Amino acid sequence: MKISVIKIGGNVIDNPEKLEEFLQQFAKFPGYKILVHGGGVMASRFGESLGVMPEMVDGRRITDKDTLDIVTMVYAGLINKNLVASLQALGVNAIGMTGADGNAIRSEKRPFKEIDYGFVGDVKEVNTSMIRHLLDADLVPVFNAITHDGNGQLLNTNADSIASAVATSLSRGNEVNLYFCFNKAGVLVDEKNENSIIPLINEDIYAELRKENVIHSGMIPKLDNAFAALQKGVNHVWIGKAENLLLSTKGKLSGTVIERHRYDLY
Amino acid sequence: MKISVIKIGGNVIDNPEKLEEFLQQFAKFPGYKILVHGGGVMASRFGESLGVMPEMVDGRRITDKDTLDIVTMVYAGLINKNLVASLQALGVNAIGMTGADGNAIRSEKRPFKEIDYGFVGDVKEVNTSMIRHLLDADLVPVFNAITHDGNGQLLNTNADSIASAVATSLSRGNEVNLYFCFNKAGVLVDEKNENSIIPLINEDIYAELRKENVIHSGMIPKLDNAFAALQKGVNHVWIGKAENLLLSTKGKLSGTVIERHRYDLY
Structure with missing residues (x-):
């Protein structure tokens, strides 16, 4: 099984024309494939409209309870489900997922050292057999940046890290290529x-x-x-x-x- | 395959104690099972905090573009993913889904007669083979009230209707029982x-x-x-x-x- 893991960021998601162009290419992309998306700009803008200001330390978002709710709504709800519906219209049998769904990606809350990042998770384990099962059924997983700790807590996770973790986990027994789309x-x-x-x-x-x-x-x-x-x-x-x-x-x-x-x- | 389709509404979801009690019972519920949830009260409250007032005609929500975005965020994001994470913590391999995911439930935008309900869908087709495939993999689908039209449009759908449609579609070839939890x-x-x-x-x-x-x-x-x-x-x-x-x-x-x-x- 040859698998491509493709990651897109906010610069694609925030631009409707670029997004449409990308989705058409993704639909034509050959072989087994997995999409991973971020969406930070949209979440920040939406949070601001609710009076929740993004707090960044060294380019990393601090995720308090309100921010976690916002990113869960924007990443796992608004962005993920619209991506899935658009891909379905292009004939791709997409299935949108957080790391909690099917226990796909379990992460661990980042320990408090100098900075308390809040509800931020670092990937611990990828459920490769479940993901392979979906791919076998010709489903195309679309992951967002939300994972879970296995104890009921959702965690905000770096989308690049999710793409890397999914790709490396699946590479045991499969040929896996990893594609990072960015603004250069x-x-x-x-x-x-x-x-x-x-x-x-x-x-x-x-x-x-x-x-x-x-x-x-x-x-x-x-x-x-x-x-x-x-x-x-x-x-x-x-x-x-x-x-x-x-x-x-x-x-x-x-x-x-x-x-x-x-x-x-x- | 004996399948139970269990539907819960806002009265359970809005009450943390009732919800916890329900989830524990759901976890112990024997056999293949599917959860369907609404969440109207939470969506209205959240919409109001954004200045989007719920507009109801004959007890039905009118779904304009802003309202669709809100219900997508609240149902498919906040509520669905927290339910999935909680069920995972209870040992249930839950997978949260809209009708767009895996093309599970295709609906049709309700035609404009006397009232324009906006982005409201009536269920047209349930992808029973995909749902059976998930059940075979010991996954427990958790559906919310968002579906899609197959042309890229998400649609707000009545959660009772989703539960009925999923149950009736699966009943061809399976014994299916349908459970409606409500406030009486x-x-x-x-x-x-x-x-x-x-x-x-x-x-x-x-x-x-x-x-x-x-x-x-x-x-x-x-x-x-x-x-x-x-x-x-x-x-x-x-x-x-x-x-x-x-x-x-x-x-x-x-x-x-x-x-x-x-x-x-x-």
Whole structure:
């Protein structure tokens, strides 16, 4: 079973035209597939309209009880169910899920050290047999950023981490590729030039690029995450724009492919 | 496959103690089971806090775009996912679903006659093979009142109708019993006396009771719905209080059992 795990963020979800374009590409994307979505901008805007202001520390949202209710409503309700209905209209048998549904993703409340992040969870365990069962039934899981702790508590979880955890867990026994759609065309040599995509990065190239200070600091956590997923068994990680997703299946330069040692995605 | 479809309404969901008691009974309820929930009071309250006032005509909510977004967030997000997390904590492998998920329930926007109900759907088709597939995998579907039209539009649907439609569709090839939990102990001879439960109603008894004006007018649509479900193949319909649900499996008087002809639930 070859499985693609595809992650989209707020920049796609908040833009109706980009979203429609993405969903059409996702519908045509071949093989078994899983969608993972965030939606932070929409949740912040909605929270503000309720008088709940987003509180961020080091780029991470602090999730108090009210904020948890809001992200549960916006991610698992509004965004997830509209995505599922749109995919159904495109002939994709999507099934929207939090980590609580089918006990798909169990997480652990982040311990209080210097900062109390509130109801934020770090992924502990992915229920791969249940997810494979859904894929076998030709269902296409659509995960949002809500998980649970197994004791009745929902937890707000980083959507990139969910995508990585689902991909690495499924990679035992399957070929799994992981696609991160974001607002750049890939890893760029020149942040201001969308044509300066680095087509391939492996551990040797990455070491070289970092030594020469070519990698923009904002990309380093993403690349570190990518290499961590590869270490745990994921075949390839792709980073690029949502609108270029399908190109990647056609062997065309569409973004940056990250692999451990050699280039064999196509 | 013997399947129980159990419906709870806002009176249980809005009351944390009643809800906890119900969920514990639901967890112990034997056999294949499906939960269907509404949640009207919570949605209205939440909408009001956003300045969206509930508009009701003849006891039915008018669903404009803002109201649809609110019920999607509250039913499919907040209520559904907290129910699922609570059931998981009780050892029930619950999976929360709208009608859009897995194309479980397709509905049709109610046509504009005298009243434009807005984004309100009437159930057209239930995907029984997908639901059976979930039950076979020991998953427990938890449905809320949101469905879809198959063309990308979510629709607000009556939760009693969803419970009836799911039960009748599954009754082809399975023994299905339908349980409506509401705020009375059953069909009562005297509305003010909770001990005046009529234990059994069949078509003959119902005709007799109506002739003698014993049935309270508010119960007539519920009973008509129950008989419609029985006509379409459901074995028995039970009406009673959520907290008496488990008694019904122990052959004890727990509410009103409705059957077509004869008494053979236990």
